Amino acid sequence: MYIAMNRFKVAKGSEEDFETIWKNRESRLDEMQGFREFHLLRGPENEAEGYTLYASHTVWESHADFVAWTKSQNFRDAHKNAGNRGSAAPT
Numbered sequence: 001m002y003i004a005m006n007r008f009k010v011a012k013g014s015e016e017d018f019e020t021i022w023k024n025r026e027s028r029l030d031e032m033q034g035f036r037e038f039h040l041l042r043g044p045e046n047e048a049e050g051y052t053l054y055a056s057h058t059v060w061e062s063h064a065d066f067v068a069w070t071k072s073q074n075f076r077d078a079h080k081n082a083g084n085r086g087s088a089a090p091t
Contacts, residue, residue, distance in 0.1 A: 001036075002063040009051040015042070018054065028074040029058065034065025 010018045022040050029035045036059040043053035060066040069075050 002060040002066050003057050004060065004066050005055060005057040008054040008056070009046075009049075010054055012045065012050045012052060015052050022056075025078065027078045029069070029078075031074060032065065032069050032072065034061035035069070036060060 008018070019040070019042070027038070029038055038058050039056065041055045041057075043055060045052045058066070058069075060069070
């Protein structure tokens with residue numbers, strides 16, 4: 001098993017938009033060999049810095065399956081608009 005993780009700092013007040021983007025995106029992960037699970041976790045708000053911390057993780061059967069995902073057209077399609085979503089974009 002291999003777990004790949006990401007962290008996102010989302011501007012305070014943009015949490016709902018951020019979560020909606022994740023819920024409605026077309027990732028096509030389920031088409032990839034070795035993909036098992038995806039989870040998006042909402043962490044604590046950092047009042048002083050003005051963001052809410054999120055973490056996502058995918059579970060793969062093997063590291064090789066994860067690497068194949070990162071080199072796939074499905075990966076490029078799923079990430080083509082990353083960072084171009086206004087205030088809901090992670091910082």
